[in-house]
Amino acid sequence: MGELKSTATEHLTFDAGQDKAFGRDLSKCRHDFADSGLFTDEKLAALIDQYPREYYMITTTTESGGALEWHNGDFNGASGAFVLKAVREGRLWLCLRRLDLVAPEYEALVNEAFDEIEAGNPKFSSSRRTSSLLISSPGARVLYHADIPMVALWHVRGRKRFWLYDADNKKHLPDEVLEGVVLRESEEEIGYDPAWDADAKIIDLNPGDAVSWTQNAPHRVDNLDGLNVSITTDYFTPAAQRKYGVYFTNGLFRRLLGAQPKSTATEGLGALAKCGAAFAMKKLGLNRIKERDMLQSFLLDPKRPGGTVQLDRQDWRPILQA
Numbered sequence: 001m002g003e004l005k006s007t008a009t010e011h012l013t014f015d016a017g018q019d020k021a022f023g024r025d026l027s028k029c030r031h032d033f034a035d036s037g038l039f040t041d042e043k044l045a046a047l048i049d050q051y052p053r054e055y056y057m058i059t060t061t062t063e064s065g066g067a068l069e070w071h072n073g074d075f076n077g078a079s080g081a082f083v084l085k086a087v088r089e090g091r092l093w094l095c096l097r098r099l100d101l102v103a104p105e106y107e108a109l110v111n112e113a114f115d116e117i118e119a120g121n122p123k124f125s126s127s128r129r130t131s132s133l134l135i136s137s138p139g140a141r142v143l144y145h146a147d148i149p150m151v152a153l154w155h156v157r158g159r160k161r162f163w164l165y166d167a168d169n170k171k172h173l174p175d176e177v178l179e180g181v182v183l184r185e186s187e188e189e190i191g192y193d194p195a196w197d198a199d200a201k202i203i204d205l206n207p208g209d210a211v212s213w214t215q216n217a218p219h220r221v222d223n224l225d226g227l228n229v230s231i232t233t234d235y236f237t238p239a240a241q242r243k244y245g246v247y248f249t250n251g252l253f254r255r256l257l258g259a260q261p262k263s264t265a266t267e268g269l270g271a272l273a274k275c276g277a278a279f280a281m282k283k284l285g286l287n288r289i290k291e292r293d294m295l296q297s298f299l300l301d302p303k304r305p306g307g308t309v310q311l312d313r314q315d316w317r318p319i320l321q322a
Helices: 041-050 080-089 104-120 175-182 194-199 238-257 269-284
Strands: 012-014 027-031 056-064 067-074 093-096 127-136 141-145 150-164 201-205 209-212 219-236 295-300 308-310
Touching: 012 104, 041 080, 041 093, 067 141, 080 093, 080 127, 080 219, 080 295, 104 127, 104 150, 104 219, 175 238, 201 209, 219 238, 238 269
Parallel strands: 067 295
Antiparallel strands: 012 027, 027 209, 056 067, 056 093, 093 127, 127 219, 141 219, 150 201, 150 209, 150 219, 295 308
């Protein structure tokens, strides 16, 4: 057999075979997003200044009952430069959503990358791509969770450690739990046992690394050092869309009809019927019965970069996201 060689395109470099795994399994590559000049402190502060409230989330974790919980906040009128300083000095996670609408110059980097991947792998096609810019503190953590769509993470600044768990292990991710994530009954955090770390794949991400993984695979992230800056892209493949439809329908049938769905197959007539049912039930709004509310429970402290002002429970307010 001939020696396997890496695959390079204009902006991406994959190790041998990794380009064919993209959109299906764990896949890593190198990218050149930083060369755009869009990720300096000055550019990021200016971007934060212009971001509409309905398209950003700023979060932190606090301990409740011996466990960490996510809480959502507000800039509290702070400038982009102050917000960036607060993230650098605190334990905060900033997500600037819908780059396609607010910051198309960042979205263009992602679109070029996906165009290159699809051109090099005719079997891969993606749809419903949405990208967000993540800016997070040194030492910040993302709790164990599972995402609904496929995800690609394009890391640009700082260093982080990514812990990836088996998506098919029902002990790590029971069907009813995944259904709850798909139906947006709660945040995407799910039950976690540190003993599962023995089975996890550990991936250290440095500037210029990108990674995509199996749909719904549970994972958690530890920022190792530096202000961490990444773009995260949600996307669907035809197979990922079918899996979403199957779990959506199973979840609603279980909750509304008391059914006990057994099959999670994503091929065949049964899967297609469930996908059709999911489309109809979403149109009717049946999925909104148990959807969680996003509540604002803290403000950035204007006198203490990185600090927060916690609101009394009666002062928590819904966060309207577009």
